[in-house]
Amino acid sequence: MEPVKIGLLGLGTVGGGTATVLTRNAREIARRAGRGIEIARAAAREYRPELIEGLDQIGHIGDDAFDLVEDPDIQIVVELIGGYSPALELVMRAIENGKHVVTANKALIAKHGNEIFAAAREKGVMVGFEAAVAGGIPIIKALREGLAANHIEWIAGIINGTGNFILSEMRDKGRAFADVLAEAQALGYAEADPTFDVEGIDAAHKLTILGSLAFGIPLQFERCFTEGISRIDAQDVANAAELGYRIKHLGIARRSPGGIELRVHPTLIPERRLLANVDGVMNGVLVKGDAVGPTLYYGAGAGALPTASAVVADLVDVTRALTTDPNNRVPHLAFQPDELADTPVLAMESIETSYYLRLTALDRPGVMARIASILGEEGISIEAIKQKAPATGETQVTLVMLTHRVIEGRMNTAIARIEALDSVQGAVVRIRMESLSG
């Protein structure tokens, strides 16, 4: 059988990795797919030839991406440029031309996936995006196909390797956030501008995609609550450990009675959970289905070859499905497009969770009673409390509390009231907490 002809947009980290994997494992991939996958053409502004295997086997390398998506020989366009523009225009144009698309672009899918999938449906073409979430872990395939029997209840994932590396180092070595971030940048784990990673935007892109696949709702990136890890203090990491917890930057999507929760934030989880032991730059996604129970998927969430592993898996899938009836293909968002639900995504204020709180108060009689009574008035019950004795001569104490579950809106009110007390110094630190057992 003739090899399928693909065009690569981008020969950077992931593009170069994709060319390398397709070259290195060409024979094995063809033994699986039943035919070869040939890079007929690539478009890249600049690339480092020494990092890419099989460059000499690429039919043509140019720099005009818009020309590539018009090439009638190309059956599948692989978009590995990243960002919104010109990635969106290129993908839309490829679809218009009746080409299938494979992309690793999480930002693009989270923000423009609805329109991309609608266009693809109209043209009867496929858009693969396994590489957009959790790198090489086949989590999209698991959710969309492997768990298709299940009513998914929730997902909790460590889906940003940079953030997980930073939190793992803070815990293992008691280091400060800024210190580890600088090291991560030196190691190449974090970008010069680390905002996307440490402020949770990258994780929110991925969570948005996972939430749609799990619950059959349109992509709604703008509704995802996002809090980063840049304000996590070494003392909170240590306090969590003392209490039997670890702090992980989680993306959580949950079906709750009022709607869908979509939230990315630092989270205390019990240290015995497998997810709590996913360390360093690795990713892990825990999915709870009503039939299967909890399942976990673990692996490298980034990097040239792991991401290429997912890109090429999509290429094999698309290759196999080239001749199939478009209506019988796996739907882009797991559910048939006319079966998506309008279940609302909840505002953070109406989501229920439990909390870790830390505050500094003057070491005076009655302070603790005052704080406890505010919490009680807001319907918040305390599960554990730890008061750190003041050093000799100090007039302040640090209070650490774990609460039972309560609506975030009530907690906001309680925190505002506590912060308004004369005897409380500065802001109350609040980190959400999940048992991941239910």
Added chain:
Amino acid sequence: MEPVKIGLLGLGTVGGGTATVLTRNAREIARRAGRGIEIARAAAREYRPELIEGLDQIGHIGDDAFDLVEDPDIQIVVELIGGYSPALELVMRAIENGKHVVTANKALIAKHGNEIFAAAREKGVMVGFEAAVAGGIPIIKALREGLAANHIEWIAGIINGTGNFILSEMRDKGRAFADVLAEAQALGYAEADPTFDVEGIDAAHKLTILGSLAFGIPLQFERCFTEGISRIDAQDVANAAELGYRIKHLGIARRSPGGIELRVHPTLIPERRLLANVDGVMNGVLVKGDAVGPTLYYGAGAGALPTASAVVADLVDVTRALTTDPNNRVPHLAFQPDELADTPVLAMESIETSYYLRLTALDRPGVMARIASILGEEGISIEAIKQKAPATGETQVTLVMLTHRVIEGRMNTAIARIEALDSVQGAVVRIRMESLSG
């Protein structure tokens, strides 16, 4: 679109679970698959109606399985009877009649898969067996599709929940094997005849399947080395813990220079590995691919609903692919049938691994030197050694050693020579050890 019509063979644990999941999640499954999945007919000798949801929606329940596989209305036959006969005859007859098959029967696939897949290929029908390995974990889909870009290097899996429950209890509570086995039987985790589980036969069935999917070789159950956990002693579990290891009953499939390793045996693994923390009845499979690196899949490996989750996922897959060209479907053993390799499966004697050894020797001068020199002569170097001081009045000491990697044949010779020493009492206990890092 008309619902697809399936026939269930068996309404026991998994059959009942499958009917329950198809009923409970009917709407959500149809929203994904694009059409309903209807149990037109079931055949079962006996079943417990109180455990099954949706019995009243099954078109016809009888007890003649051979009649069901002749029914022209049935498009997919779901074999959930287990065992070799009449399961094999029923599956072959269904295929002859041009029906697709979904099965949870690991023994059947491991032993007769080659002929079943050949017959299915001839008839252009699909045989789904996701439920045959690791219950609800979509590991077959991950290997066959999600990791299709990779040259798989090795797999190490905890793929028998009963065995893992027993080893977890032995470790957590210092209990003896027989004691925990009795409890597992009382809890319903272990069968009245636990041989299949504790002697590793069930795991060997599953590993045989995983090995073929990973390496593109025909199923060769008879070549799988199998050692159970029934001789694991509480003191070995404790010694392993002291040295920073846990004992897990692993199925290991590895590509090594001379061929393929397929082996099931108790294994010491470093306690920090995620796989070492897969406890209780849960399963976990670690897969190392050349591009993706290590990935881990975790979940319930047995039980009515988790197994049904996999059966129904296969049903959705088959439903979607009903109209596709048989040559473009995912091949049964991951590789195209005419692309399977004749790479030999290695005999255990020629496999290299490292070892935990325990022996009892008389507390006499020169004994240790004698043992060390035998090991040295056989090319075995010692990584760690621990001698437990004899109790007052005792004349025997216990020696625990960890070795570096060596060919099993050399180790067999060394052990025979050590056991022949006058000063060594009884048999040398040998447990294989893997770092799972390479």
